[in-house]
Amino acid sequence: MRLKANLNADAAMLATTVIWGSTFVVAKDILERWPPIPYLLFRFALAAIILAVLFPKLLAGARFSEWRAGATLGLLISTGIALQAAGQIYTTPSKSAFITGLTTPLVPFVAFMLLRVRPNIENLLGVLLASLGGALMLAPQESGSGLLAGDLLTLAATGFFATHVVLTGYYARRFSPRQLTVLQITTAAIVFLSLWGGIWLCASLVNEGSLPQFVLRETVPLVWSARVVWQLVYLSVVATVITFLIWTWGQSRMSATHAAIIFSLEPVFATLFAVAVRGRAEWIGGRGAVGGALILAGLIVSEVRWSGKARSEKAAAEEDEDYGDEEALEEAS
Numbered sequence: 234m235r236l237k238a239n240l241n242a243d244a245a246m247l248a249t250t251v252i253w254g255s256t257f258v259v260a261k262d263i264l265e266r267w268p269p270i271p272y273l274l275f276r277f278a279l280a281a282i283i284l285a286v287l288f289p290k291l292l293a294g295a296r297f298s299e300w301r302a303g304a305t306l307g308l309l310i311s312t313g314i315a316l317q318a319a320g321q322i323y324t325t326p327s328k329s330a331f332i333t334g335l336t337t338p339l340v341p342f343v344a345f346m347l348l349r350v351r352p353n354i355e356n357l358l359g360v361l362l363a364s365l366g367g368a369l370m371l372a373p374q375e376s377g378s379g380l381l382a383g384d385l386l387t388l389a390a391t392g393f394f395a396t397h398v399v400l401t402g403y404y405a406r407r408f409s410p411r412q413l414t415v416l417q418i419t420t421a422a423i424v425f426l427s428l429w430g431g432i433w434l435c436a437s438l439v440n441e442g443s444l445p446q447f448v449l450r451e452t453v454p455l456v457w458s459a460r461v462v463w464q465l466v467y468l469s470v471v472a473t474v475i476t477f478l479i480w481t482w483g484q485s486r487m488s489a490t491h492a493a494i495i496f497s498l499e500p501v502f503a504t505l506f507a508v509a510v511r512g513r514a515e516w517i518g519g520r521g522a523v524g525g526a527l528i529l530a531g532l533i534v535s536e537v538r539w540s541g542k543a544r545s546e547k548a549a550a551e552e553d554e555d556y557g558d559e560e561a562l563e564e565a566s
Contacts, residue, residue: 246483246495249476254502256472257326258510259464260318266461268451269318270432274425275465277311280473281422284415291412292419302404303416306397311421313393315428316386319447323383330503331366331525332387338363338531339395340493347399359531366527369520398489398496405485414477497533500525 263272285292295303321329338360344350404413432451484492504525 242483242486245479246492249479250495250499251502252472252476254499255506256468257330257503258506259468261321261326263461263464264318264322266456268453269315270425270429270451271455273315273318274429276468276473277418277422277425279469281419283474284418288411288415291415295412295416299408299412300416302408303413304420306401306413307417307420309393309397310417311424313390313397316390320383320386324381324387326503326507329387330500331528332384333391334497334500334528335363336391336394337493337497339391340398340489343395343399344489355534359534362534363528363531366524366531369524398493401481402484402489402492405481410481410485414481418477
């Protein structure tokens, strides 16, 4: 039986996308004061504590198979968000959001590699347009100038996000969405705690002059203020606890590709929030605007079907993607 996305699930996923769109501006503001790893540690540790208090039995009573699924999702999302947060130091909220938008056309290809769901011609065309747009946004403005490190870090994050979307859809139909949320957020908090602890251990054992700059940055004293506290509360409670519960629940009721279409609106909302909060969206000129438009076009084209036959093919593909090929996933893992 085919699972169909209902209006409530679509609305919930859209609300989640709006909230995640707002995080680019908020996170950028925090990252101007804090290093990435402690920011992510406090964000996910607070979220993990809240979820443990709300759902203690889901954490304490988890079986090995549930832990394996939750830990896999937690490792993927923590790696992706860490790369994205590091990238946001060196790029703008709007650019970060549009580059993150490349996650959407990647989803069908990740689904093919892991679940043997074949991409169609629209997916291929969407990837081509989005890739051209990404090239326009990422290419150096002047001869001899290099790519922004933040752009490359954000680009690397998209692969982890795409895999996370595909596997969330796969696991959310096999395990409790709430339990998956609790386990993956807990895993992410443990990852960031381990990273920060490892960095401080290295800093205490190794001569300061021998450490890379990005490691030294993580050891600077944290500047606390009421503004930072409220931002962390918003990012932990609203943009992590609430959104991950909703997103995982929503993905249990739709295909990963359908979820990715909704997620593709994130850069639009991020740009709107950048204009509302900062008074402008930080673009890199006309070429950047054209690149952003091409990315959006790629996101849309990758999901548009041009005939009734293609639409029925899409339905079959979504059904396959809903259940996936368990043998293929076992081989990939």
